[in-house]
Amino acid sequence: xxxxxxxxxxxxxxxxxxxxxxxxxxxxxxxxxxxxxxxxxxxxxxxxxxxxxxxxxxxxxxxxxxxxxxxxxxxxx
Amino acid sequence: xxxxxxxxxxxxxxxxxxxxxxxxxxxxxxxxxxxxxxxxxxxxxxxxxxxxxxxxxxxxxxxxxxxxxxxxxxxxxxxxxxxxxxxxxxxxxxxxxxxxxxxxxxxxxxxxxxxxxxxxxxxxxxxxxxxxxxxxxxxxxxxxxxxxxxxxxxxxxxxxxxxxxxxxxxxxxxxxxxxxxxxxxxxxxxxxxxxxxxxxxxxxxxxxxxxxxxxxxxxxxxxxxxxxxxxxxxxxxxxxxxxxxxxxxxxxxxxxxxxxxxxxxxxxxxxxxxxxxxxxxxxxxxxxxxxxxxxxxxxxxxxxxxxxxxxxxxxxxxxxxxxxxxxxxxxxxxxxxxxxxxxxxxxxxxxxxxxxxxxxxxxxxxxxxxxxxxxxxxxxxxxxxxxxxxxxxxxxxxxxxxxxxxxxxxxxxxxxxxxxxxxxxxxxxxxxxxxxxxxxxxxxxxxxxxxxxxxxxxxxxxxxxxxxxxxxxxxxxxxxxxxxxxxxxxxxxxxxxxxxxxxxxxxxxxxxxxxxxxxxxxxxxxxxxxxxxxxxxxxxxxxxxxxxxxxxxxxxxxxxxxxxxxxxxxxxxxxxxxxxxxxxxxxxxxxxxxxxxxxxxxxxxxxxxxxxxxxxxxxxxxxxxxxxxxxxxxxxxxxxxxxxxxxxxxxxxxxxxxxxxxxxxxxxxxxxxxxxxxxxxxxxxxxxxxxxxxxxxxxxxxxxxxxxxxxxxxxxxxxxxxxxxxxxxxxxxxxxxxxxxxxxxxxxxxxxxxxxxxxxxxxxxxxxxxxxxxxxxxxxxxxxxxxxxxxxxxxxxxxxxxxxxxxxxxxxxxxxxxxxxxxxxxxxxxxxxx
Numbered sequence: 001x002x003x004x005x006x007x008x009x010x011x012x013x014x015x016x017x018x019x020x021x022x023x024x025x026x027x028x029x030x031x032x033x034x035x036x037x038x039x040x041x042x043x044x045x046x047x048x049x050x051x052x053x054x055x056x057x058x059x060x061x062x063x064x065x066x067x068x069x070x071x072x073x074x075x076x077x
Numbered sequence: 078x079x080x081x082x083x084x085x086x087x088x089x090x091x092x093x094x095x096x097x098x099x100x101x102x103x104x105x106x107x108x109x110x111x112x113x114x115x116x117x118x119x120x121x122x123x124x125x126x127x128x129x130x131x132x133x134x135x136x137x138x139x140x141x142x143x144x145x146x147x148x149x150x151x152x153x154x155x156x157x158x159x160x161x162x163x164x165x166x167x168x169x170x171x172x173x174x175x176x177x178x179x180x181x182x183x184x185x186x187x188x189x190x191x192x193x194x195x196x197x198x199x200x201x202x203x204x205x206x207x208x209x210x211x212x213x214x215x216x217x218x219x220x221x222x223x224x225x226x227x228x229x230x231x232x233x234x235x236x237x238x239x240x241x242x243x244x245x246x247x248x249x250x251x252x253x254x255x256x257x258x259x260x261x262x263x264x265x266x267x268x269x270x271x272x273x274x275x276x277x278x279x280x281x282x283x284x285x286x287x288x289x290x291x292x293x294x295x296x297x298x299x300x301x302x303x304x305x306x307x308x309x310x311x312x313x314x315x316x317x318x319x320x321x322x323x324x325x326x327x328x329x330x331x332x333x334x335x336x337x338x339x340x341x342x343x344x345x346x347x348x349x350x351x352x353x354x355x356x357x358x359x360x361x362x363x364x365x366x367x368x369x370x371x372x373x374x375x376x377x378x379x380x381x382x383x384x385x386x387x388x389x390x391x392x393x394x395x396x397x398x399x400x401x402x403x404x405x406x407x408x409x410x411x412x413x414x415x416x417x418x419x420x421x422x423x424x425x426x427x428x429x430x431x432x433x434x435x436x437x438x439x440x441x442x443x444x445x446x447x448x449x450x451x452x453x454x455x456x457x458x459x460x461x462x463x464x465x466x467x468x469x470x471x472x473x474x475x476x477x478x479x480x481x482x483x484x485x486x487x488x489x490x491x492x493x494x495x496x497x498x499x500x501x502x503x504x505x506x507x508x509x510x511x512x513x514x515x516x517x518x519x520x521x522x523x524x525x526x527x528x529x530x531x532x533x534x535x536x537x538x539x540x541x542x543x544x545x546x547x548x549x550x551x552x553x554x555x556x557x558x559x560x561x562x563x564x565x566x567x568x569x570x571x572x573x574x575x576x577x578x579x580x581x582x583x584x585x586x587x588x589x590x591x592x593x594x595x596x597x598x599x600x601x602x603x604x605x606x607x608x609x610x611x612x613x614x615x616x617x618x619x620x621x622x623x624x625x626x627x628x629x630x631x632x633x634x635x636x637x638x639x640x641x642x643x644x645x646x647x648x649x650x651x652x653x654x655x656x657x658x659x660x661x662x663x664x665x666x667x668x669x670x671x672x673x674x675x676x677x678x679x680x681x682x683x684x685x686x687x688x689x690x691x692x693x694x695x696x697x698x699x700x701x702x703x704x705x706x707x708x709x710x711x712x713x714x715x716x717x718x719x720x721x722x723x724x725x726x727x728x729x730x731x732x733x734x735x736x737x738x739x740x741x742x743x744x745x746x747x748x749x750x751x752x753x754x755x756x757x758x759x760x761x762x763x764x765x766x767x768x769x770x771x772x773x774x775x776x777x778x779x780x781x782x783x784x785x786x787x788x789x790x791x792x793x794x795x796x797x798x799x800x801x802x803x804x805x806x807x808x809x810x811x812x813x814x815x816x817x818x819x820x821x822x823x824x825x826x827x828x829x830x831x832x833x834x835x836x837x838x839x840x841x842x843x844x845x846x847x848x849x850x851x852x853x854x855x856x857x858x859x860x861x862x863x864x865x866x867x868x869x870x871x872x873x874x875x876x877x878x879x880x881x882x883x884x885x886x887x888x889x890x891x892x893x894x895x896x897x898x899x900x901x902x903x904x905x906x907x908x909x910x911x
Contacts, residue, residue: 031332049469
């Protein structure tokens with residue numbers, strides 16, 4: 001199994017979102033921004049200091065910290 | 078007839094504010110929603126002779142109860158009688174926008190879809206099947222490109238139609254959430270048994286919210302429904318069962334279904350010309366968010382910001398100041414005229430208030446440019462990119478990527494103002510970092526702290542020193558760099574400590590931010606916002622400043638001079654006037670000089686002429702002025718006539734006497750005043766920080782505005798009375814140095830450090846009160862910097878004295894403390910939990 005999270009992907013890599021962990025506002029915001037199970041997310045780049053990362057979720061560009069990206073489980077594509 | 082109310086709802090970056098501005102024009106105002114610090118934007122327009130009130134709801138992605146903005150939006154939609162809700166949508170990004178639309182439809186409100194920014198969508202090659210979309214969603218759809226002025230009439234018509242028909246949207250939630258059908262049906266049955274809910278709340282919406290586990294809806298039920306406990310328990314059971322069976326939480330499923338449905342609808346009704354290239358914004362970001370070029374570009378933007386607002390804006394004040402000065406001289410003219418040595422209290426009072434307000438109004442050009450530039454940053458979409466580049470550093474210290482802009486405004490680059498900075502901190506979505514930002518912003522070096530630094534540095538740090546590596550340098554440059562950087566070294570660790578202690582349990586929001594596509598800001602949008610914010614600033618701040626000015630006036634003036642001292646000055650004045658009148662007696666030009674009143678008139682006449690010369694008046698104007706009193710005119714400007722010259726010399730002597738007497742009286746009055754007494758009373762404590770009572774008074778007066786420090790010191794280090802004009806030409810720096818031989822650079826260093834940390838001025842305090850919505854935080858923002866500032870000053874002064882350090886050496890040693898603290902605290906990682 002390739003158990004990975006969005007935080008583990010390198011820039012240029014994509015993954016299909018399998019599960020959103022975490023509760024409440026965090027999970028809600030991720031889904032609000034288009035990061036929900038089934039979506040393909042691609043890490044576009046890292047910030048100059050490595051964190052946060054920018055993710056392309058099927059046309060929506062989202063900027064999130066590693067801390068939050070850890071909660072998005074993905075299957076590497 | 079009751080007024081009609083409509084509401085605008087939409088996601089951030091949907092162009093909702095432009096629609097609001099276009100509908101209402103200038104007829105708008107800001108209120109506050111009860112209990113939260115969310116601004117309630119209201120406006121109105123007239124249609125067919127009827128007033129229509131418009132509520133501009135906060136931009137939200139969703140309608141959960143997690144953020145105050147979303148709660149407010151929901152409450153307005155549920156509880157206020159609204160005849161139409163306009164959902165403003167970014168037509169170029171239908172998929173994202175419909176996610177909110179579906180949630181609005183669930184609420185069964187009279188909804189109109191406004192596909193805005195059609196021009197952008199067209200440019201991107203997006204074509205939308207409007208009738209199809211309208212049929213699918215069961216709501217009217219209009220298209221607009223408000224920035225181009227397109228579609229406004231259609232929108233107004235749609236609103237009027239909707240208010241007439243009052244058709245409420247409906248959405249078959251069971252179709253949208255097929256896996257929840259059993260649960261939703263069951264909950265709806267239970268809910269429809271509640272009489273109190275019937276007709277007041279959309280039942281199926283409540284059922285969905287229960288399945289999402291929405292805490293606000295649970296509270297609502299507990300307050301309204303009889304059987305709330307059993308309904309909530311049942312919802313809990315259904316949620317647990319759903320998660321067991323489907324392996325996903327119900328709230329994630331619900332949101333996910335909305336997203337999927339939104340994507341499906343967008344795919345069906347909006348056709349986009351596929352382009353092989355990445356979107357333009359993405360290509361721009363390759364440079365702007367680049368590892369190396371990104372930070373360079375950001376530095377360039379920050380410098381541009383600083384340069385345009387504080388440098389060019391300051392230059393602009395050279396043009397606006399004469400206007401303010403004109404107001405003052407107008408006031409001078411209409412107020413009761415001054416006596417020889419006694420000023421009518423009304424005159425002093427009004428001029429004091431005018432001066433205080435002028436000091437504030439003088440910042441308007443700077444703020445106008447600032448606000449316009451902020452609007453450009455916001456509208457262009459660069460703001461989230463700033464957060465992206467800097468968040469790593471700032472989040473280490475409990476701040477937020479979006480703290481950058483407030484910090485620039487607050488004076489990270491030498492010179493700023495805490496008031497707009499605190500106002501700009503509003504945009505930070507995370508309550509905890511927002512508070513940490515707001516509470517530390519006043520410790521940055523605002524524009525008004527600078528004059529005191531420059532004064533003290535000019536007096537006490539003006540030697541050339543030999544430093545390793547740098548060679549011979551003047552202390553001045555180094556001390557300025559020190560003062561500048563140390564403010565940041567205070568802000569970062571203090572913010573971190575606050576977020577680890579008092580702010581520990583404050584709500585945090587996850588850092589998940591949309592990177593919206595770039596837009597070219599429109600001139601109208603930018604100027605409109607700048608004007609709106611300036612107006613807000615002026616209204617909110619002027620009242621406070623005026624009130625504080627009144628209090629300070631009283632504190633600085635009462636109880637005033639004792640009768641003996643008054644008599645003393647009266648006697649001196651009589652002697653001076655008599656001596657002048659004696660000289661004038663028998664002279665031809667002195668014919669009109671018989672009494673004290675005549676003498677005063679002559680003095681005022683001379684002043685008037687001087688002002689005329691200063692304003693660069695034409696020869697005719699001067700001549701006309703001369704004609705108003707030809708004898709006086711001869712005295713003050715005839716250089717050839719010996720009699721005139723002699724009288725002018727006497728007049729000058731008298732004027733010098735008068736200036737000196739007025740300043741001496743003022744000084745004595747401040748010495749005796751309540752504030753002066755407070756300064757003296759504090760001396761036993763402030764001694765340890767190296768502050769004498771005069772410094773105490775100056776520090777107290779900075780509460781109204783930081784600029785006051787130098788002007789109060791100016792009033793206290795008053796010219797000594799007596800010998801001639803040469804002393805009058807002394808600068809404040811020279812006077813301070815002469816009168817305070819016992820003050821050393823160490824004193825000055827302690828005072829400067831205190832000033833860095835100094836409690837915020839009252840306008841800032843008020844801004845903090847408004848932004849945090851809490852008196853507790855306001856008081857905190859006042860007392861904590863005060864204590865820290867005193868500690869720093871005591872440490873430098875008492876510690877430095879004990880070790881026999883010079884101010885310059887103490888500075889180097891002291892610098893290590895915040896530096897070490899910053900590095901240490903930066904190493905501590907704080908994990909957040911959700």
